[in-house]
Amino acid sequence: MYQSMQSLGFAAESNFKGPVKLSAAPKGASALVLGAGLAGMVAAYELRQAGYRVQVLEYNARAGGRNWTLRGGDRYTELGGFTQECRFDPGLYINPGPWRLPYHHRGMLSYCQRLGVALEPFLQVNYNAYVHSSRAFGGKPQRLRTVKADYHGHIAELLAKSVQGHQLDAEVTAEDQEKLLASLRFWGALDKNLKYVRGDASNDRRGFARDPGGGLKGRPTLSEPVGLHDLLQSGLWSALPIGELYDMQTALFQPVGGMGKIGEAFARELGPLIRYNAKVIEIQQDARGVSATFEDTAAHGRQTVQADWCVCTIPLSILSQIPMKVGQAMSEAIAAVPYAASVKVGLQFKRRFWEQDEQIYGGITYTDLPISTIGYPSTGLFGGGKGVLLGGYIWGLDGAQFTAMPPEERVRTAVENGTHIHPQYVQEFENGVAVAWHRAPFALGCFGLWTESTRAQHYDNLCQFDGRIVLAGEHASYLPAWQEGAVTSALDAIDRLHRRALAAAPATGSRGTT
Amino acid sequence: MTTTRNRGAIAALLLLICAAGASPARADRAGTADAGDLATADGQYIYSHICQGCHMAQGQGAEGAGHYPALAGNPALVSWQYMALTIINGRRNMPAFSAKHAVGFFFAPVVLGDAQIAAVINYVRTHFGNDFKDAATADGVHALDR
Numbered sequence: 001m002y003q004s005m006q007s008l009g010f011a012a013e014s015n016f017k018g019p020v021k022l023s024a025a026p027k028g029a030s031a032l033v034l035g036a037g038l039a040g041m042v043a044a045y046e047l048r049q050a051g052y053r054v055q056v057l058e059y060n061a062r063a064g065g066r067n068w069t070l071r072g073g074d075r076y077t078e079l080g081g082f083t084q085e086c087r088f089d090p091g092l093y094i095n096p097g098p099w100r101l102p103y104h105h106r107g108m109l110s111y112c113q114r115l116g117v118a119l120e121p122f123l124q125v126n127y128n129a130y131v132h133s134s135r136a137f138g139g140k141p142q143r144l145r146t147v148k149a150d151y152h153g154h155i156a157e158l159l160a161k162s163v164q165g166h167q168l169d170a171e172v173t174a175e176d177q178e179k180l181l182a183s184l185r186f187w188g189a190l191d192k193n194l195k196y197v198r199g200d201a202s203n204d205r206r207g208f209a210r211d212p213g214g215g216l217k218g219r220p221t222l223s224e225p226v227g228l229h230d231l232l233q234s235g236l237w238s239a240l241p242i243g244e245l246y247d248m249q250t251a252l253f254q255p256v257g258g259m260g261k262i263g264e265a266f267a268r269e270l271g272p273l274i275r276y277n278a279k280v281i282e283i284q285q286d287a288r289g290v291s292a293t294f295e296d297t298a299a300h301g302r303q304t305v306q307a308d309w310c311v312c313t314i315p316l317s318i319l320s321q322i323p324m325k326v327g328q329a330m331s332e333a334i335a336a337v338p339y340a341a342s343v344k345v346g347l348q349f350k351r352r353f354w355e356q357d358e359q360i361y362g363g364i365t366y367t368d369l370p371i372s373t374i375g376y377p378s379t380g381l382f383g384g385g386k387g388v389l390l391g392g393y394i395w396g397l398d399g400a401q402f403t404a405m406p407p408e409e410r411v412r413t414a415v416e417n418g419t420h421i422h423p424q425y426v427q428e429f430e431n432g433v434a435v436a437w438h439r440a441p442f443a444l445g446c447f448g449l450w451t452e453s454t455r456a457q458h459y460d461n462l463c464q465f466d467g468r469i470v471l472a473g474e475h476a477s478y479l480p481a482w483q484e485g486a487v488t489s490a491l492d493a494i495d496r497l498h499r500r501a502l503a504a505a506p507a508t509g510s511r512g513t514t
Numbered sequence: 515m516t517t518t519r520n521r522g523a524i525a526a527l528l529l530l531i532c533a534a535g536a537s538p539a540r541a542d543r544a545g546t547a548d549a550g551d552l553a554t555a556d557g558q559y560i561y562s563h564i565c566q567g568c569h570m571a572q573g574q575g576a577e578g579a580g581h582y583p584a585l586a587g588n589p590a591l592v593s594w595q596y597m598a599l600t601i602i603n604g605r606r607n608m609p610a611f612s613a614k615h616a617v618g619f620f621f622a623p624v625v626l627g628d629a630q631i632a633a634v635i636n637y638v639r640t641h642f643g644n645d646f647k648d649a650a651t652a653d654g655v656h657a658l659d660r
Contacts, residue, residue: 441578
């Protein structure tokens, strides 16, 4: 199954309209933010800017939530008590959560710029990376370049044949047919007879058996296209459009040094506003304000904090278990969303063999094996030292099964899978880490899995204010799993919060207590 | 709207590829079951390959910012029907597993048949210190799947 070949491939346009500028907060107004992931920290940052007294409660000992990077020396204990030590070399890392920023996720890019987080290109499409089916071509991985060229070439030839055979006369005028044939010839790399064959045209797309060079030995050898039957039966065509999905189109970006740089920058900015190791166990509200009770998981005390307003960004997987004073509509919405399983595996190798042996510089290989994805680093190219691959990005049934394994078995299985694509794994593998999102103590799942019907029934109820509480996070967006969903939901929530606060404040500007 | 359309197309694609793919676990999958294996799996296999991801190997559950309920010594297990409804429909962040209710996305949903749901219920209710005498049946599960 090409489960994650589709990646997060659904058009997801951000509604970010430029940096938010709230007017001054009512005098003395306060806001409590639950969760120091990106949604919570965006809310805290902007509300503080407007003059609200802000405090943030965070379960983890670090900020960022699912915005997170694992580096050498990091320790991570998942549910069940399994602890992993990340043993990557200095400078190498894996992003267990989000790893790419599409150019149109303007909210994310805007905060990176404002917080001084340096960005670099994320290489999504690499024509020299592989598409792989264990059931096709003897299990030998195929270069994306050749599969794409051959598939387009054969389709173009078939369509040209239909035009020339007058099978499209009813649909396409004679004048248009002329243009169509010209375009098919160019698009599909057909020869002058409108055939997709071994020749200069096809080899300019799929590459040569031996590349052209200079001098006496420079004569190229042409490569032979794969037949349409083999291509169709291979299923590899299902990987072709991934880089053309709106979310995957060039350009994409990543923070220099790991996605976690963004959460770390927010945490620096917010400083003492964030209270770490705070496990929220109850959320109350009345006409005058909101209160949250939390356990200090480091000091083992219990405390209650109060504010006029609350932006709650706790994932629904957790929030649905916390006693919370909201109406039935929001309460049912919170309980209506299951969470997707996903696992990411980071593998360190002694050398960057994918670059040195196979000329793969960044990009992604897609496979029907459980790992589904091998992601090559977009950074540190041509480095002489070690390298870390994303050795698996695993979803669905495979994701559930990898979650059920102890971490070291996930790593071992990912290495076994990957060996079918890169035999060098056997010699070069050193160590790895594997994060299963359902086992993440602070998330209990990867992202909220809405359906059309649950959205119709519950989404607005989830996002609407309930008294003095509003929710934000990727689960309160139409961009599931994307950080941009968290950012834009937070901006939408605080805009409404601010208007309420202004409306509730007496004309004198003192704290409103309606 | 675009989201819906793309998801439809992707779901159709997955069906196509999955239909071709239901065969016994192959060596290159390194012991990972595919949908075909799951359709004939017994209760222990299903528990150890899926359920224990959250409920843990000894049914002890887990606790972080939220928790996964223990299945060992859990009084709710007295009702296999309660368990069946939970597995069929999901509960809060736990996904639904019956074909009628399971949710996929760009990935195929994880689906358990009536017999597999009954098998895993019976496994859990007779392990981890549980010793319930009555048993779920595939027909009984089927009747609850609405």
